[in-house]
Amino acid sequence: MAALKCPFCSSDDTRVVNSRPSDEGAAIRRRRECNVCHRRFTTYERAQFEALMVRKRSGRREVFDPDKLLAKLSIACNKRPITDKQLRGFAYGFEDDVSTPEIDSEEIGRRTLAFLKALDDVAYIRFLSVYRDFDSVDRFIEEIRQLGSNRGETTQPTLEQLAEESARDT
Numbered sequence: 001m002a003a004l005k006c007p008f009c010s011s012d013d014t015r016v017v018n019s020r021p022s023d024e025g026a027a028i029r030r031r032r033e034c035n036v037c038h039r040r041f042t043t044y045e046r047a048q049f050e051a052l053m054v055r056k057r058s059g060r061r062e063v064f065d066p067d068k069l070l071a072k073l074s075i076a077c078n079k080r081p082i083t084d085k086q087l088r089g090f091a092y093g094f095e096d097d098v099s100t101p102e103i104d105s106e107e108i109g110r111r112t113l114a115f116l117k118a119l120d121d122v123a124y125i126r127f128l129s130v131y132r133d134f135d136s137v138d139r140f141i142e143e144i145r146q147l148g149s150n151r152g153e154t155t156q157p158t159l160e161q162l163a164e165e166s167a168r169d170t
């Protein structure tokens with residue numbers, strides 16, 4: 001917590017002499033005394049409600065819900081070598097990496113895809129196929145092709161294997 005300065009002498013050496021809820025619990029009213037000039041003053045401590053808003057393609061807005069994102073991730077990562085902890089870390093930490101009060105749902109999709117791409121190809125493709133709207137099947141195939149061309153080593157599964165596995169599991 002940032003140092004609280006006395007409004008009279010600007011000392012930050014103050015102490016709470018009593019506190020009680022105010023605004024039906026939405027704020028805490030504290031009576032403080034300055035240890036330097038010994039004058040008393042009142043502070044209000046209020047929790048800030050800053051929900052991240054999601055702008056949907058339809059133009060509708062809704063509050064960002066990490067549980068919803070986690071549910072989608074869990075489906076895409078079903079039986080894949082990705083831990084629950086990794087998914088939770090991403091979903092619950094998501095808001096902390098957004099510096100604007102609002103975000104497009106497409107941007108959430110983009111970031112989620114980038115996260116999955118680094119972890120697991122199958123989960124990535126599943127998420128891509130289910131939650132991202134493509135204007136055409138061609139674009140989807142193109143996306144998978146690009147993923148394949150980024151693969152240098154032959155130890156990675158082939159595109160055919162990925163497609164097969166993705167189709168089997170979903």
Ligand SMILES: [Zn+2]
Nearest residue numbers: 006009034037
């Ligand atoms: Zn003072």
